[in-house]
Amino acid sequence: MRVMVWHVHGGWMDAFVRGGHDYLLPTRPGSGTGRGGTGEPWPSGVREVSDAEPWAEDVDVVVLQRPEEIAEVERLLGRSPGRDIPAIFVEHNTPKGAVPNERHPLGDRGDIPIAHVTHFNRLMWDSGDARTLVIEHGIRDPGLLYRGERPHLATVVNEPVRRWRVTGTDLLAQFAEAAPIEAYGIATELLPEATGLGEDRLILGGNLPTRRLHGELALSRVYLHPLRWTSLGLSLLEAMHLGMPVVVLDTTEAARAVPPEAGAISSDVDALVREARRLIEDPDEARARGRVAREVALERYGLARFLQDWDDALDDVVGGRTPAGSAMPQSRLKERVTP
Numbered sequence: 323m324r325v326m327v328w329h330v331h332g333g334w335m336d337a338f339v340r341g342g343h344d345y346l347l348p349t350r351p352g353s354g355t356g357r358g359g360t361g362e363p364w365p366s367g368v369r370e371v372s373d374a375e376p377w378a379e380d381v382d383v384v385v386l387q388r389p390e391e392i393a394e395v396e397r398l399l400g401r402s403p404g405r406d407i408p409a410i411f412v413e414h415n416t417p418k419g420a421v422p423n424e425r426h427p428l429g430d431r432g433d434i435p436i437a438h439v440t441h442f443n444r445l446m447w448d449s450g451d452a453r454t455l456v457i458e459h460g461i462r463d464p465g466l467l468y469r470g471e472r473p474h475l476a477t478v479v480n481e482p483v484r485r486w487r488v489t490g491t492d493l494l495a496q497f498a499e500a501a502p503i504e505a506y507g508i509a510t511e512l513l514p515e516a517t518g519l520g521e522d523r524l525i526l527g528g529n530l531p532t533r534r535l536h537g538e539l540a541l542s543r544v545y546l547h548p549l550r551w552t553s554l555g556l557s558l559l560e561a562m563h564l565g566m567p568v569v570v571l572d573t574t575e576a577a578r579a580v581p582p583e584a585g586a587i588s589s590d591v592d593a594l595v596r597e598a599r600r601l602i603e604d605p606d607e608a609r610a611r612g613r614v615a616r617e618v619a620l621e622r623y624g625l626a627r628f629l630q631d632w633d634d635a636l637d638d639v640v641g642g643r644t645p646a647g648s649a650m651p652q653s654r655l656k657e658r659v660t661p
Contacts, residue, residue, distance in 0.1 A: 323382035323640060326395070330387045331414055333556035334439070336532075337460045338385075339368050341629045343636075346381065348373035348398060362533075373398060383640050384409040386434070389427040404433030408639045411436045412457075415553050416574060417447050428452050435645050437635060440554050440575040455645045457635060460628020461559050463620065464533075467540035468565035468612050473602050474525065475501050475569070476542035478535070478557035479549070480508040483516045490548030490571055491517070493591055497546055497569075498523040500599040504542055506535055532560075540564045543608050544585065544601050547571065554579055562619035567611035569598045579622070584615035 324344045339345045349370040377398045395403045403409035417424035429450025436452045438444040482491040506527040545561035547570040554575040567585035570576050580587045586597035601608040638645040
């Protein structure tokens with residue numbers, strides 16, 4: 323089928339467009355994106371279409387990721403998502419407002435189902451009248467690249483200073499007591515001044531293309547994931563695919579993704595620092611835990627499962643059925659349980 327979808331989340335998009343459909347991406351003229359989350363050219367099934375004027379394209383289903391895209395669909399196609407054309411909304415994020423009472427922007431609509439990327443997200447959002455389902459992340463396997471020859475912690479986070487407590491940036495100084503930290507991602511150059519960490523404790527790796535990033539991460543002994551309140555990070559799942567042991571703050575969906583045997587997971591930061599130090603000092607144990615991490619990641623977050631889940635959801639939406647595994651709208655659920 324022909325799927326209209328915006329390029330919003332590079333890692334997720336890189337996996338999504340690996341399916342067997344035609345993917346039409348609204349694109350600003352002259353932007354010259356043409357590349358997926360890895361920095362490689364898009365797969366052959368992807369075609370960028372100018373968003374400067376209404377389309378003459380035949381679209382079967384729209385995959386939304388931001389509320390403002392509803393108006394853009396109406397402008398480009400002259401059709402209303404969920405009413406005149408099948409649509410599904412992907413919610414990538416945890417709620418940011420009055421948790422757990424934050425109402426989802428599509429919560430007052432019953433015609434566009436919401437696909438959450440984690441079970442935790444579906445639990446914490448008030449999705450109102452919208453039907454909901456969970457399609458967990460899928461990762462294109464980079465292969466077992468882990469070498470762990472550098473006795474460092476490595477972490478990947480975008481805009482760590484602006485997001486600060488959300489991304490656990492305030493915890494980096496504590497983790498740096500266990501080992502030097504290699505930091506990768508957008509705007510990580512702001513970290514030294516913000517954290518007070520010197521070059522002996524904080525190594526800036528920059529914002530690298532995915533393949534190069536994977537190679538650099540695999541040289542570090544342990545992957546650090548100190549995020550407090552974000553959806554399950556693709557960088558964490560990628561590190562697990564690489565065969566890295568992971569030290570993870572036990573928040574949001576992390577407990578579902580990371581067994582203790584894959585490294586260490588806890589809400590006790592002191593305990594995590596101790597475990598990080600132990601893995602740094604014991605390369606054999608680090609390698610063994612990394613093997614577990616990879617096995618878990620391949621089993622739960624493989625690309626084939628992700629694409630099959632999306633095929634099923636798109637088939638259901640286009641066919642006018644409730645997507646498989648979807649939850650009853652919360653307003654109807656209340657009616658069912660009220661005496």
